Amino acid sequence: MKSIDNNKLDAIVAASRRASEMRGHGYREQALKMYPWVCGRCARSFTRANVAELTVHHRNHNHDDNPSDGSNWELLCLYCHDNEHQRYLDHDHGSLTGVNVPVAATHNPFAALAGLIKK
DSSP: OOOOOHHHHHHHHHHHHHHHHHHHTSHHHHHHHHSOSBOTTTOOBOOTTTGGGEEEEETTSOTTOOOTTOTTEEEEEHHHHHHHHHHHHHHHHOOTTSOOSOOOOOOOTTTTHHHHHHO
């Protein structure tokens, strides 16, 4: 049986603690400490078992804007986060036809209502 090198073990533990401390300064870890683990759109709750499905969304879509007070962040589930970014892309690119003017409806569901009421 090999003997344990305590100096090497101490170095590994120290490196692990430094890495954990560095990760704790990331905006995701800060947001998870700051806000409740609930999606800001659909209100789905998260636990340690599924917190990986909770993302940090930058409200102004600038990932370099990370104020320490968290004012540019909101926690969204994967589905709501994808939806938010798709809405942002759709807004920037306009409609699929390239025309941003909505088409007026031509169907009038109540056209014959007066006749039906008289019967």
